[in-house]
Amino acid sequence: MPEPDPSAVREWLRGIEVFARPLPVFDPERAPAEPSALFLAWLTEAVDAGVPDPHAMTLSTVDEAGDPDARVLILKNADGSGFQFAAHAASPKGVQLAGAPRAALTFYWAEFGRQVRVRGAVVPDAPERSAADFLARGATARAEALLGRQSRYLTDSGARDRALGESLARVETEPGLVDPAWTLYTVVPDTVEFWQAAASRVHVRLRYERESTGWQRHQLWS
Numbered sequence: 202m203p204e205p206d207p208s209a210v211r212e213w214l215r216g217i218e219v220f221a222r223p224l225p226v227f228d229p230e231r232a233p234a235e236p237s238a239l240f241l242a243w244l245t246e247a248v249d250a251g252v253p254d255p256h257a258m259t260l261s262t263v264d265e266a267g268d269p270d271a272r273v274l275i276l277k278n279a280d281g282s283g284f285q286f287a288a289h290a291a292s293p294k295g296v297q298l299a300g301a302p303r304a305a306l307t308f309y310w311a312e313f314g315r316q317v318r319v320r321g322a323v324v325p326d327a328p329e330r331s332a333a334d335f336l337a338r339g340a341t342a343r344a345e346a347l348l349g350r351q352s353r354y355l356t357d358s359g360a361r362d363r364a365l366g367e368s369l370a371r372v373e374t375e376p377g378l379v380d381p382a383w384t385l386y387t388v389v390p391d392t393v394e395f396w397q398a399a400a401s402r403v404h405v406r407l408r409y410e411r412e413s414t415g416w417q418r419h420q421l422w423s
């Protein structure tokens with residue numbers, strides 16, 4: 202296969218339209234006092250419009266060398282106390298969060314041209330709540346988590362299938378079995394930014410910043 206022509210790729214990418222669809226108008230002057238209220242309103246609109254995986258978000262962390270890492274996860278809950286996700290403490294993200302318990306979350310709902318950016322401290326939830334989340338997962342997901350090998354090198358898929366089969370049998374004979382390393386984490390936001398694309402390219406940005414007196418709202422240059 203011939204090498205792709207880098208300038209052709211550049212032209213091809215330049216030709217792909219962005220925000221070429223009707224977009225909602227966001228009036229930051231009418232935004233609620235709490236970012237969780239606006240987040241849930243935008244998430245509800247995404248769900249109601251049939252956006253695929255509307256509760257998927259990018260979780261960004263840093264490793265022990267200070268290098269950034271990021272991956273997509275599913276949001277488990279959002280309210281005035283923060284944004285929750287669940288992960289295995291022995292996974293790379295779990296290890297990174299143990300060393301540097303801060304994170305950023307990014308949501309993007311392309312159909313609406315809307316992005317939400319969250320930054321804050323990450324706090325593990327109480328063990329009983331993590332256990333309840335674990336037990337609410339499907340049997341295969343529990344069996345996989347119990348193996349605690351997420352993101353390790355997979356060199357032998359036969360060995361993987363055997364280990365998974367044994368773990369699944371264990372889950373089926375002990376349905377109350379909980380992996381103590383399974384953890385619900387809450388990102389307690391310091392800032393939450395709402396970004397609404399506009400066809401005019403004068404995009405609208407509103408950042409909530411946590412102050413000792415409560416949430417302050419600031420519009421940002423786009």
Ligand SMILES: Cc1cc2nc3c(=O)[nH]c(=O)nc-3n(C[C@H](O)[C@H](O)[C@H](O)COP(=O)(O)O)c2cc1C
Pocket residue numbers: 254257270271272273274275287288289292293294295351352
């Ligand atoms: C839409 C989507 C949803 C995902 N949801 C989860 C999830 O809820 N939990 C999870 O551990 N990985 C999920 N993943 C896989 C993660 O992106 C990632 O590959 C995995 O958690 C390993 O990350 P780590 O090596 O940084 O720990 C999802 C991936 C996608 C694309």
